[in-house]
Amino acid sequence: MKKFILIFYLIANFCGCQNTTRKQIDFNKTSQEMSKKTKIKKIIKTEAEWKVLLNEDEYRILREKGTEAPHTGIYNLHFENGTYNCAGCNSALFESSAKFDSNCGWPSFDKSIDGKISYSIDKSFGMLRTEIICRSCDGHLGHIFNDGPTQTGMRYCVNSLSLDFKKEKN
Ligand SMILES: [Zn+2]
Numbered sequence: 001m002k003k004f005i006l007i008f009y010l011i012a013n014f015c016g017c018q019n020t021t022r023k024q025i026d027f028n029k030t031s032q033e034m035s036k037k038t039k040i041k042k043i044i045k046t047e048a049e050w051k052v053l054l055n056e057d058e059y060r061i062l063r064e065k066g067t068e069a070p071h072t073g074i075y076n077l078h079f080e081n082g083t084y085n086c087a088g089c090n091s092a093l094f095e096s097s098a099k100f101d102s103n104c105g106w107p108s109f110d111k112s113i114d115g116k117i118s119y120s121i122d123k124s125f126g127m128l129r130t131e132i133i134c135r136s137c138d139g140h141l142g143h144i145f146n147d148g149p150t151q152t153g154m155r156y157c158v159n160s161l162s163l164d165f166k167k168e169k170n
């Protein structure tokens with residue numbers, strides 16, 4: 001049990017990578033502004049229906065806010081051209097052009113497709129983080145940090161198991 005807690009602590013900390021001294025961004029406000037601009041079709045299912053649709057690991061992450069172990073996800077070091085959709089509802093969330101290697105162990109993006117993601121304060125495990133959620137099905141994706149190395153300054157840290165890559169058609 002102790003080992004499990006230690007591993008979880010390491011994962012949670014890794015996901016945060018380093019503490020950032022940058023100014024906190026009001027993601028809730030951003031989310032509300034975005035919701036007004038972009039209408040989205042809500043996908044509502046019972047937990048029993050989700051359990052049929054998703055495998056055990058996908059369910060744990062998308063529906064129970066789990067985290068996959070770092071450096072294990074299929075999209076961590078995946079750099080093909082296309083779109084990363086939500087593994088729960090197929091909503092397009094990130095373009096491959098926004099993906100970068102953060103060395104964090106999870107797929108990282110510097111921006112999302114407009115209006116597809118909502119943000120929520122997450123105070124679990126003694127940390128203050130901003131959770132990112134699929135606006136369409138309310139599936140847990142990961143967290144966002146404002147320590148990104150690109151012009152946007154953002155790092156969307158996403159579980160591979162929350163994503164389903166669609167390759168660009170030539
Ligand atoms: Zn979704």
